[in-house]
Amino acid sequence: MYAFVDTVNSGIVGTNLPTEAMSYNGVYLENEIDGYRTLSVTGRELMESEVTDQEIDGMDGSYYRYKTTPARTITVKYQLRARGSGEYREAYNKMNKLLSCEQVKVIFNDESDKYFIGTKTSNTQVDGGSNNVIGEIEIYCSDPRKYSTTEKEFTATDGVLNILNEGTVPVSIDYDVQTMSETGYIGLVSEEGIMQYGKIEELDGETYQRSEVLATIDDFINCKDDTSGTDVMHPQYGANGTCATYNWFNKKFIGFGTVGTKKGRANGGLRTLEIPADSNAVKGAKNFYSYFHLMFWAGMMGQTGEMCINFLTADNKLICGCSWYKTDAIGNTGHYEIWANGKMLRQWGYTTSHLRTQNPWYWDWGHCDILKEGANIRFFYWGGYHNYYIPETENMECTKIQIAFKQWGDRGGSKLMSRMGFDVINFTKNNVSKWKDIPNRYPSGTKITIDGKSSHVYVNGMARPEDEVLGTKYFKAPVGTSEIKVACSEWTKSQPIVKAKIREAWL
Structure with a gap:
């Protein structure tokens, strides 16, 4: 239908x-x-x-x-x-x-x-x-x-999409794939061609080659405020205030609560999550992937605030992390920093408005992630990836994650950022040294979007060209009825929800 x-x-x-x-x-x-x-x-x-x-x-x-x-x-x-x-x-x-x-x-x-x-x-x-x-x-x-003037939308039934093109020319097809359980591979097969993403599972299929999600946003929401701890990225600021939860855009966020005892120019709440052991009872992750979704938006000119996420060793050394802050008390300029081995690597400036062309950290498009593979650390910023090789971090194992939210000086109330917080934080431990060898690269809830006209694939809103399998052909919907079969990893417990859209055309 x-x-x-x-x-x-x-x-x-x-x-x-x-x-x-x-x-x-x-x-x-x-x-x-x-x-x-x-x-x-x-x-x-x-x-x-x-x-x-x-x-x-x-x-x-x-x-x-x-x-x-x-x-x-x-x-x-x-x-x-x-x-x-x-x-x-x-x-x-x-x-x-x-x-x-x-x-x-x-x-x-x-x-x-x-x-x-x-x-x-x-x-x-x-x-x-x-x-x-x-x-x-x-x-x-x-x-x-x-x-x-209208698009036709089709939903797969029993793993099959039936496309009806009543125009007179073949047209491109857009897809939305929502995983209902983890999988490592998505395939779309028709008589017109084959599109493949991810990696078809290896023959041995041993469980040690799979990754495990060890922490989610619920763990941070249920975690107590770390009133005696220190924000490792910014130890010069006060962090014995509180964090709080909010309902923004029908989603639960964790963000700033109270200032606490003032120390330095920024003060607020801190939560430190001890990452649990994996299924082999092993603590610490040398290789890991973390995806987080956030908002950092000023609803008025001159609002200020700061938030960060830190990935730490057992002895509180900063492996890597990200920081968002706005000190512009007149205009609307914010900053985003990426950190590794206790040092800032790079900073970007941007406008903290509600416009997608100006602010990458607002509402539905506030995606970000970090991938660590030994000494290689990859950061995401506004549609692109930034890779760094840092030998000192090769054997560092992540055992803790910190999130902190702060108010600048006495600028609370309407002078504080309208929205700053996380609604998604997923931490995945990878038990192999190379990300490409991990079959279950698409956790449950992953959104895969395929733009048929531009031949681009996006995972959770971020471009992922490396997921495309060599030989993939972005086929069109021919005139009349056509069938597209959906495939995924054999060990996938629940089939994904797959929708397709076409806009018919005529000559």
């Missing part, structure tokens, strides 16, 4: 629009320009094809290679009536403004469920000396196809 998902705003349809009225960038010109009316439209019909062939000596005719469809030009014939020269000029001023945008959705009233992507390129010169004229507008569509 599939459902329709409305994703395009086709503009407000007037009550007396011509059959072929054009909506350009979401606006019907008749609704905005007094006296404007569409008379006819051409260029939306059958498209010619350009055939590429090759002549061969001694052979009749030619050898057919392929055909292509050229760009499309749509011509809109219109009439403009104005009561006076002033209204006439104002009408054309409006028309120029409305048609100035490039590569926009173009919809026609007699086919309001489909759109072209076009740019206004030229127009005819209308007769002078009259306020009642007929002219033509040309819309250039470098992509000759028209697309459905």
Whole structure:
């Protein structure tokens, strides 16, 4: 079964629009320009094809290679009536403004469920000396196809996606995969090709080659405040206040509670979690992976605050960690730091607003992670990975994790960051020296997103091109009905929830 998902705003349809009225960038010109009316439209019909062939000596005719469809030009014939020269000029001023945008959705009233992507390129010169004229507008569509204003969504049943493409051309497919239990491999197989991610499990399948999740956000929420401890990353600050839990965007976060006794310029709460032993009763993780989701957002200019996460040895040495802070008491500039072996490696500045283009640590997209493999430590920042080789950390074993949230000076209340906290912290111990050899790289709850048009794969919102198996082909949904089978590791306990979306297209 599939459902329709409305994703395009086709503009407000007037009550007396011509059959072929054009909506350009979401606006019907008749609704905005007094006296404007569409008379006819051409260029939306059958498209010619350009055939590429090759002549061969001694052979009749030619050898057919392929055909292509050229760009499309749509011509809109219109009439403009104005009561006076002033209204006439104002009408054309409006028309120029409305048609100035490039590569926009173009919809026609007699086919309001489909759109072209076009740019206004030229127009005819209308007769002078009259306020009642007929002219033509040309819309250039470098992509000759028209697309459905809605997307079709399909959900796999018993591991099979049945895709119905009622357009006239093959179209790309987007996928959302939600794991319901840990797995090391996701495969999508059809007659058009195969897409594979992760690693098909090794033949021996020994349990020591698998990773184990030893801590989650619930462990930090249930952990007591470490009022006698020290924030190892920032020992010069006070940390005997408290942490607190909040419900933001229907998710439970842990964040700042109270200041506590003041020491230095930043003070607040600290929690130190002792990581439990693995299934072999062994404490400490030399190789580990931690994924965390957070918010660090200033709802007002000039708000300040600080938070960090520290990965420590048994004797409280800082293996690695991340810090977010804002000391800008006037503007909206925050900073993100990455640390290893007790030292800061790098710092970035960014804007702590609610905009995704400015702030990587807000709401649904606040992803971050750290991977340690011996002396190699990998950090994530805003769509990219940063790798460091630090020999001193090779044999360091993580036994504790600290999180801390602090207020700068006396800047509490409305002067404190509107949102700073974690709603996900997962710590996974890896029992092998190389991450690639771990079959269960996708824990339960992992979200894998595949963008069919760009041929990119994302894991929990982060680009993961290295997960793509060599030979993967990003196939399209052919016209008609097609079947895609979903595969995963043999030892996977529960099958993932897989959804696919297509936007049908026509020539």
